[in-house]
Amino acid sequence: MTINCKGKLIDLTTPKVMGILNLTPDSFFDGGKYTxxxxxxxxxxxxxTDGATFIDVGAYSSRPGADFVSETEELQRLLPIIALIDKKFPETLISVDTFRAEVAKQSIETGAAIINDISAGKLDDNMLKTVANLQVPYIMMHMRGTPQTMQQLTNYDDIVKDLIFYFSERIQAAHNLGITDVIIDPGFGFAKTLEQNYKLLNNLELLNITEKPMLVGVSRKSMIYKLLQTTPQNALNGTTVLNTIGLQKGASILRVHDVKEAVETVKLIQNLNC
Structure with a gap:
């Protein structure tokens, strides 16, 4: 199972780690830290150095109720940093966390390698066509509504079945346009209650029916710190526990704030399969 990033084949048979770099002032954990x-x-x-294969750069916080950011501001935040990273660390595989087609296009032209879209193309009708033209890997996440409205949209008949149907439809739409490297992200914390997040995690292996690599992003999220009655700053141990479960259920990529701990988790789980 491989994806093509800038002509380099990345083997996802061994799970990889994606480090998070937030360029927003209001992200729930590290907002305003990297200015x-x-x-x-x-x-x-x-x-x-800690072992990240990908660096995921975002300039629009997608936490529940996040402030709206204009396309112009998102580009102003993103493009100089993509260029900076690409110049200093030219081998870095940069993923861009955006749901806007124009931001995706300019980010790839500036040096990024992957598009990470929280909306799977549902918030910008041009996104799938743009990714198809760019011929880059595409991470499609499950979400309903927008970051401002998603927590009011948590009614499901069966959340696992609904996600399987959702990804089947979105993968087919991507394939119809010629997008070949698709990665799915179940979207923990997006339009899901605490209980729904854990039901989804408990049945995560069922998403492998899509036959696509799966990204799991639970790092320091409220599904951990609210349940443990703590804070994002104290949610690293819980993150590691849930990452372990995710790997055991088929995750190919862990998207995390804490790369070293995630890489160690991958190594330990891989040793079970020796």
């Missing part, structure tokens, strides 16, 4: 070039480059270097 100058030195801080950004130091964090990227740390994540790469």
């Amino acid at each position: 100058n070039e030195n801080a950004i480059l130091n964090q990227v270097e740390k994540m790469l």
Whole structure:
């Protein structure tokens, strides 16, 4: 199971780690932390040294109730940082967390390698066509509504079946346009209650029916810290536990704030399969 990033085949048979770099002032865990070039480059270097295969750069917080960010502002935040990382660490595989087609296009042209779309093309009608033209890997996440409305849209007949149907439809739409490298993301915390998140995690292996690599992103999320009655800052141990479960149920990529711990988790789980 491989994806093609800038002409380099990345084998996802062994799970990989994607480090998160938030360029937003209001992200739930590290908002406003990386606001100058030195801080950004130091964090990227740390994540790469710790074993990250991908760096996921985002400039629009998708936490529940997040502030709206214009396309112009998103581009102004993103493009200089993509160029900065690409210049300093040219081998880095940059993933761009955006649901806007124009942002995706300009980000790839600036040096990014992957598009990570929380809406699977549902928030911008041009996104799938743009990704098809760019011929880059595409991460499609499950969400309903927008970051501002998603937590009011949590009614499901059966959340696991609904996700399987959702991904079947979105994968087919992507394939019809010629997108070949598709990765699915169940979207923990997006239009899902605490109980629904855990039902989904408990049945995560059922999503393997899509025959696509799966990204799991639970890092320091409220499904951990609310259940443990703590804070995102104290949710690393819980994150590692849920990442372990995700790997055992078929995750190919872990999207995390804490790369070192996630890489160690992958190594330990892989040793079980020796």
